[in-house]
Amino acid sequence: MSLKLADIFKDLGYRQILVERLSSCGEVLKFIQQQDGSLKLYQAYFCKNKLCPMCNWRRSMKYSYQTSRIVDEAIKQEPNARFLFLTLTVRNVDGEDLNATLSQMTQAFNRLFKYKKVQKNMLGFLRSVEVTYNEKEKTYHPHIHVLLMVKSSYFSGKDNYISQKEWGEMWSKSLKVDYYPIVDIRVVKQSYQGIEKAIVETAKYPVKPMNLDVTDKQVVDDLYHGLYRKRQLGFGGLFKVIKKQLELDDIENGDLIHTSDKNELSEGTKIVAIWNATKQNYFII
Numbered sequence: 001m002s003l004k005l006a007d008i009f010k011d012l013g014y015r016q017i018l019v020e021r022l023s024s025c026g027e028v029l030k031f032i033q034q035q036d037g038s039l040k041l042y043q044a045y046f047c048k049n050k051l052c053p054m055c056n057w058r059r060s061m062k063y064s065y066q067t068s069r070i071v072d073e074a075i076k077q078e079p080n081a082r083f084l085f086l087t088l089t090v091r092n093v094d095g096e097d098l099n100a101t102l103s104q105m106t107q108a109f110n111r112l113f114k115y116k117k118v119q120k121n122m123l124g125f126l127r128s129v130e131v132t133y134n135e136k137e138k139t140y141h142p143h144i145h146v147l148l149m150v151k152s153s154y155f156s157g158k159d160n161y162i163s164q165k166e167w168g169e170m171w172s173k174s175l176k177v178d179y180y181p182i183v184d185i186r187v188v189k190q191s192y193q194g195i196e197k198a199i200v201e202t203a204k205y206p207v208k209p210m211n212l213d214v215t216d217k218q219v220v221d222d223l224y225h226g227l228y229r230k231r232q233l234g235f236g237g238l239f240k241v242i243k244k245q246l247e248l249d250d251i252e253n254g255d256l257i258h259t260s261d262k263n264e265l266s267e268g269t270k271i272v273a274i275w276n277a278t279k280q281n282y283f284i285i
């Protein structure tokens, strides 16, 4: 898929260096075979292109690993906390407006989270920006998923509790738009599975693997420009503090070789796998 994407970028006339990076992404993989026979990746080149399916797969693994660790620790520190799942949307936009809309949404998000009523019971949050494509209308649907950790007092009385309507009004004001954007807020079931599910929902890596056979080139071009220099993941409050304490690496731009703990490299046989374009598979040398 990375190779297919590289071809699309090439056809679109993108710089050769970008095309080369994409096509050599994950071409050579060096593993250490552990005692139990499993392979542990220790060296590889990943292109870090925002749309690269290979890199986004690595990022999503890293993201779910990090968020689970952060949330586990946050629950240890605040055992009475509750979780909410918030989705913030805007009206669909054309490709050329995607980049500006994403900037506008980030600013609006910061404004929303400065509201006293939001701040009041908030302990931490993680947010991810996702963009989906409407094939029929040829428009984009950028939206923000937020996993919120709140004090249990959030549910006590009108002064604390924020209804869906109130979230919608505050989001509309924060966006500075004259319509009511769709907002969804739900309480996460207070069970391990419930919280895990919400994490997975938030932690789905922002750009879904594209079906490159049907995706027209324009979509690739629009998404590449739209997401250019955009941060899609963010941690706030207690989550941000814990992320720092645990010394977790940056997900989007950091190391994509080690998606979980870093210092666990053990001795073992080294195995090198190289992609063979004609055979469409990896071969071990």
Ligand SMILES: [Zn+2]
Pocket (backbone or CB within 6 Å): 002, 022, 025, 026, 046, 047, 048, 049, 052, 053, 054, 055, 056
């Ligand atoms: Zn890549």
